[in-house]
Amino acid sequence: MKAFGRVYLCLLIFFLYLPIGVMIAMGFNASPYYQLPFEFSTRWWHELWQNAELLEAGKNSVIVAIIVTLIATPVGTAAAVALHRREFPGRNFLRVMLLPPIAIPWLITGTAMLVMFYWSGIGRGFHAMLIGHVALAIPYVVLVVSTGLQTIRQDLEEAAMSLGATPLFAFFRVTLPLLTPSIIGAALFAFAVSLDQFVISYFLATPGYTTLPVKIYSAIRKGFTPDINIISTVLLLASMALVLIYFIFSKFGAKDVRR
Amino acid sequence: MSAGPATTAPALNMGGRRLPPWVATTALLLPAYGWLMIAIFLPLGAMFLFSFMTATPIGTKEIGYTFDQYKIFFTQPYMWQVASWTFQIAFATTLICAVTGFLAALALARSGLGRSQWVFLILILLPFWTNGLVRIFSWTMVIREGGFLDAVVQFILPEAASVGFLYSRPAIVLGLVHGYLPYMVLTCYIAISTIDDAIVEAAESLGARWWTILGRILIPMAAPGLIAGSVLIFVPVVGAFMEPRILGGPQGVTLGTVIEDSFTQGFNWPQGAALSFMLLAVVLAIFATFSGVLRRNAEL
Numbered sequence: 001m002k003a004f005g006r007v008y009l010c011l012l013i014f015f016l017y018l019p020i021g022v023m024i025a026m027g028f029n030a031s032p033y034y035q036l037p038f039e040f041s042t043r044w045w046h047e048l049w050q051n052a053e054l055l056e057a058g059k060n061s062v063i064v065a066i067i068v069t070l071i072a073t074p075v076g077t078a079a080a081v082a083l084h085r086r087e088f089p090g091r092n093f094l095r096v097m098l099l100p101p102i103a104i105p106w107l108i109t110g111t112a113m114l115v116m117f118y119w120s121g122i123g124r125g126f127h128a129m130l131i132g133h134v135a136l137a138i139p140y141v142v143l144v145v146s147t148g149l150q151t152i153r154q155d156l157e158e159a160a161m162s163l164g165a166t167p168l169f170a171f172f173r174v175t176l177p178l179l180t181p182s183i184i185g186a187a188l189f190a191f192a193v194s195l196d197q198f199v200i201s202y203f204l205a206t207p208g209y210t211t212l213p214v215k216i217y218s219a220i221r222k223g224f225t226p227d228i229n230i231i232s233t234v235l236l237l238a239s240m241a242l243v244l245i246y247f248i249f250s251k252f253g254a255k256d257v258r259r
Numbered sequence: 260m261s262a263g264p265a266t267t268a269p270a271l272n273m274g275g276r277r278l279p280p281w282v283a284t285t286a287l288l289l290p291a292y293g294w295l296m297i298a299i300f301l302p303l304g305a306m307f308l309f310s311f312m313t314a315t316p317i318g319t320k321e322i323g324y325t326f327d328q329y330k331i332f333f334t335q336p337y338m339w340q341v342a343s344w345t346f347q348i349a350f351a352t353t354l355i356c357a358v359t360g361f362l363a364a365l366a367l368a369r370s371g372l373g374r375s376q377w378v379f380l381i382l383i384l385l386p387f388w389t390n391g392l393v394r395i396f397s398w399t400m401v402i403r404e405g406g407f408l409d410a411v412v413q414f415i416l417p418e419a420a421s422v423g424f425l426y427s428r429p430a431i432v433l434g435l436v437h438g439y440l441p442y443m444v445l446t447c448y449i450a451i452s453t454i455d456d457a458i459v460e461a462a463e464s465l466g467a468r469w470w471t472i473l474g475r476i477l478i479p480m481a482a483p484g485l486i487a488g489s490v491l492i493f494v495p496v497v498g499a500f501m502e503p504r505i506l507g508g509p510q511g512v513t514l515g516t517v518i519e520d521s522f523t524q525g526f527n528w529p530q531g532a533a534l535s536f537m538l539l540a541v542v543l544a545i546f547a548t549f550s551g552v553l554r555r556n557a558e559l
């Protein structure tokens with residue numbers, strides 16, 4: 001029974017990684033039409049550096065993700081502190097209001113943003129994507145920071161204040177350092193959410209301004225060569241690295257609290 | 260409106276000695292909820308309004324208000340077929356994820372893996388946090404005619420015909436299962452790991468067979484995880500458009516692709532808005548039905 005379970009898990013992991021492996025390998029196959037048998041070549045790696053449109057879209061993706069992280073992390077952290085440390089009427093309602101951006105299919109929120117931004121004159125493009133991505137990232141930041149706040153004892157801050165620290169000083173010198181791993185984790189999350197976001201970006205992109213996932217989608221529909229595989233591989237490895245760093249940081253956070 | 264300048268100073272004044280506490284609370288909350296208001300809730304409201312318009316309000320066209328957009332299921336009977344395909348795909352995906360995901364969670368929790376459970380769990384969850392579009396794209400290279408699958412089959416049986424099934428509904432389900440399975444593994448794993456080993460051991464020592472243990476103990480006790488996972492998969496899958504587009508080709512017409520087309524190709528925004536809202540109604544009904552189970556699951 002136990003051996004069976006392990007075999008089953010290995011098969012499942014094989015299923016999850018098989019297409020990813022094939023996609024990466026095909027980026028190093030010489031044929032532009034994905035013909036097999038496999039013939040090793042670094043041709044598409046070199047072609048990618050000639051593909052200015054794809055590189056431009058990749059650069060846009062990274063810039064948007066960085067700005068989204070810089071906005072969503074402090075805004076979400078502030079909301080998490082208020083939701084967690086302060087008593088006020090309607091707190092549960094506000095907690096529930098964090099769910100729609102995560103739970104409603106992105107197709108619906110994306111098209112709604114398109115309608116609203118077009119109609120109100122905000123328009124599409126870089127700034128519209130920024131508004132949309134930050135809105136999607138805020139709930140994740142609040143959830144991650146809230147989890148961190150749960151593990152920090154509130155009486156530490158009260159102890160500091162009873163010894164004469166101002167509330168501001170107590171927050172910055174006691175709570176914030178303990179919360180740092182969670183905030184870094186939340187920032188990584190926000191970055192990953194923005195970097196991988198396709199649906200919202202797709203509806204808010206303009207012909208002149210796209211991000212990498214949008215560019216990949218239009219390439220898939222219009223015809224493509226394996227240099228798409230190379231840049232997709234880079235995108236996959238980047239998000240995997242972000243998630244692994246997040247796991248490591250959340251473990252460090254737990255250790256800090258216990259000490 | 261006065262909260263603009265107030266965001267920095269009192270926001271950090273955690274004790275709120277000089278200012279009433281609600282000022283600091285508001286200042287902490289306003290940026291986040293103001294942002295969600297502008298980017299999520301106002302757009303949903305605007306789209307609701309759009310769904311009653313007779314035409315897309317661009318240029319100088321005269322705009323009237325009507326319920327006609329919501330009558331699409333009667334004016335275009337073809338839409339029933341599209342809705343039926345969409346829900347068939349969603350049910351198939353959810354069912355396959357429930358069975359394989361539950362078994363995976365069971366194997367994770369009860370195979371005596373010890374600390375390496377975490378390695379397996381992270382390996383299963385890792386692809387979930389990568390780009391969904393790229394993962395769907397990667398399947399096209401496996402299941403197309405002359406793709407990886409064909410190469411493997413023809414290596415074993417050189418005379419075999421192509422088994423490629425890209426551009427079919429099973430291909431869409433395959434891609435969606437691959438995309439959302441980790442959700443189910445996670446929710447079921449959380450539910451199963453709370454089951455006390457002693458209950459299972461007691462049943463075993465009293466002579467219960469494995470199917471009795473599975474049907475009378477493990478499945479009922481893991482039901483919150485199964486339900487939560489099913490909701491979390493079913494909802495995004497009914498709203499999927501990129502997966503049916505890429506893996507379904509001409510076969511991949513779903514509610515999601517019809518909505519996408521009315522916004523990007525047909526430029527019939529009121530129609531797309533009405534369809535989006537009908538879809539949203541279905542989604543909210545599902546969440547309302549299972550809110551109790553979902554809340555209990557979130558507390559675990």
